[in-house]
Amino acid sequence: MCGLLALVCDPDRSVTSEIVETVAGASHLMRHRGPDEPGTWSDDRAVLGFNRLSIIDIAHSHQPLRWGPPEAPQRYMLVFNGEIYNYLELREQLSSEFDVVFATEGDSETIVAAYHHWGPAALTRLRGMFAFAIWDTETAELFCARDPFGIKPLFMATGPSGTAVGSEKKCLLELAGPLGLDTAIDERALQHYTVLQYVPEPETLHRGVRRLESGCYARVRPGAAPEVTRYFVPRFAAVPFGARKEDAQARYDEITAVLEDSVAKHMRADVTVGAFLSGGIDSTAIAALAIRHNPNLITFTAGFEREGFSEVDVAVASAEAIGARHVTRVVSPGEFVEALPQIVWYLDEPVADPALVPLFFIAREARKHVKVVLSGEGADELFGGYTIYREPLSLKPFDFLPKGLRRSVGKLSGPLPEGMRGKSLLHRGSLTLEERYYGNARSFSDAQLRAVLPGFREQWVHTDVTAPIYAESQGWDPVARMQHIDLFTWLRGDILVKADKMTMANSLELRVPFLDPEVFAVAARLPLEQKITRTTTKYALRRALEPIVPAHVLNRAKLGFPVPIRHWLRAGELLEWSQQLIEASQTDEFIDRAAVRRMLDEHRTGVSDHSRRLWTVLIFMLWHAIVVERSITPQISEPTYPVEL
Known part of the structure; x- marks a missing residue:
């Protein structure tokens, strides 16, 4: 690396x-x-x-x-x-x-x-x-x-x-x-x-x-x-619905075998290899397979002082179950704010995902013990792990409506009050997959964008990014098409950027055994019902990992590194930091600061939850201050790590 x-x-x-x-x-x-x-x-x-x-x-x-x-x-x-x-x-x-x-x-x-x-x-x-x-x-x-x-x-x-x-x-x-x-x-x-x-x-x-x-x-x-x-276009195979039951176990065995092989090869190094452990099934599976090759495996988890925003307890139990030594790093609000300028400098491009902050801290802690870590990125995109992938099942009845009627049903949602049960279902059900899904993140609606971006342009829409990707997946099942979108957007735009930048900021190599061509080849052949059901995600992967992953995490929803910015933006150090950043920012050419102030005030008083939108704008303002204005100079010290670990 x-x-x-x-x-x-x-x-x-x-x-x-x-x-x-x-x-x-x-x-x-x-x-x-x-x-x-x-x-x-x-x-x-x-x-x-x-x-x-x-x-x-x-x-x-x-x-x-x-x-x-x-x-x-x-x-x-x-x-x-x-x-x-x-x-x-x-x-x-x-x-x-x-x-x-x-x-x-x-x-x-x-x-x-x-x-x-x-x-x-x-x-x-x-x-x-x-x-x-x-x-x-x-x-x-x-x-x-x-x-x-x-x-x-x-x-x-x-x-x-x-x-x-x-x-x-x-x-x-x-x-x-x-x-x-x-x-x-x-x-x-x-x-x-x-x-x-x-x-x-x-x-x-x-x-x-x-x-x-x-x-x-x-x-x-x-x-x-x-x-x-x-030279490479990831293609999910068109597998007929309803694969024969006798084929299912063979699929699970194939998943297990290819993951075992991938982890074995990802353990090749002349230095010590550890593993990140978030408490979910993906990272736990990687760690459980890795310890077969390194009985002295060390695992690492980050958490926060605020209750409900930490997977430390689950990760500790998982590490104990597989026999790994475990290290945790608890991040305080003060440390969080203090590290932001460094983190944005390392990022190069703004990424408004708060989870990269705890990742930065756990990478720094891990580098004291190891030089390489394994992690579970990519499993959700390959095996169908996001809850949103279940949406086509809930919206299936809309597929039987004529297009005109489907649009009319969507219009009925307009007058309904925000937050009313069924409003979102009616609206999203009236849209095609290409219209409603463009990845795992949407911080602003078009109306909200117009209020915040003085240079907003109707023609600069999300379909600039997704339309060419959707064109490659005609005829695939809707979940495969959503996976395909995420491989080209969310995975490489957010997940892998923060993984690379936050670990490399600490001179730590991160390896991702799920994102292996051989693993993808197996995952791409899974039929729809082996990925998503009405009650679970990553169905085939969970079944394949039953002999490997401790029972307490096998069907547990993955939280990753949850960050309490919704609470911190309402009071304390993060609120004060936000107010100072907005007032000092020289981004009037790009951002309507008055609109941002209103958003922060509405969020602070509990009128609306603007945390994701605020965080997106604040990270851009911080990036602009560091890269363009040069009004903020992060304290970047020379790396001083032992050559051997």
Whole structure:
């Protein structure tokens, strides 16, 4: 797990010592991603910067890494963030088929050798999380790629003087001058953020910076715009409803086997591996499988002082049941507020998910004990774990109504009082799936957006993001279509961003065994009734995990890291912080601060619960103060961790 940066200059501009120093300085901004070993390499066309967090083959596998075939041993230079879990199998295959001789024992060489012999098709053979860039000195081409699910980030920026790619946007913004980047705020991306609580890929809040999307690769040539190609599209198979009963146990056994294999491969490391344990079924399953490979496994949970906002007790019981040593971190309101500027600086882009705050603290605590943790992200998207996935079952009667009548029923909900039972059902039942579902978060309605965003545009709607994704899932069952939407929106826009950024902020590698191509292949074949029933979610996964997960969490709803911001925004330190931030904010071009003040007052007095909407705006204001105004300077210290754990 590391941080990479690569700059390719246009043909009329050669790399100078000044450019190399600038890239090295920009790379240093993400030293938290790899405090063990920095590195820089350059030729007359490209510069590569790197910060290494050494996990496998610690004594070797230095980066930037040079590799080439016998006839051109100096041909390629690699910078790579992530882990390839099947690297041992790939090394054996490459040695057998092409007589490849490896100089290290790590996974980095495997990537370059695979690319040399198989080209972009090598990406479908990699089982892992990755973002990497390979500079080909013979063809003067930079080949960049990102893993299928978007576990690891890769930002891209092209200006008049060249193209840069990097693990963190702050590094690319540092190169804005040399590249000639447009660093103005993208108001369309801001409107998407305000609705979704994250900036959807490939957008960022800066016009001149974009993200290479998950499951894509790009070719960057001097003087040309990057050519982006999608190599992976997750497809849920069309499985007939009512799978035969005798097939069900075989499915559960297949799920168990593929998860056991995935966890075993995710445990490969030359350092200590621990696990996050939230108290839900997903993280408990991962920890229970991991302890088979490390009997001294340490698990970690965060909680809050306020009653009802902690899974510590359940996590402690789970750790005891599987035989793991457990560490908890309780976060106070004061610590919460104090850490926010650091957290937003590490994020690069605003993400209005309060759960990233406890994740930051538990990652910091875990880093005192281990260098790698496993976690349960991705299980909900793959196996059908969100309660909202059950909505198509409750709305099924509306499918039998003629379209006109269905719309008329929806209009009946308009005059009904807010909060009246049945109002939401009538409204949502009148809408198509494409109209009503665009992921797991909606902070603002259009009417609320108009009140808060002076630059609101009717044409900048959520379907900008979801319509192309829905087009790929025609004919699938509605739950599979919702899963498909979440894989491209909520998962990679919120879940994986906070997982990567909060752990990397603490120089901790997080691995997600559910987000494995082999696990996905099994999950994608599940019929609808093996995912969702009227009484439960993740049905097949729960059945498969019965022999593995303690009984007290098997059918327990997952809370994740619940955060009491609804209460804290009404009184105390968080309310005071919010009021000060709103008054000092220089975001009048983008945000109607008077409307935000009214929202905060209504929330404080209990008139309405505006906590999610307030949090979305407040995080943008804080991001703007740090990144644009520079009126808030987070205290970022040099990482000081032991090299070995």
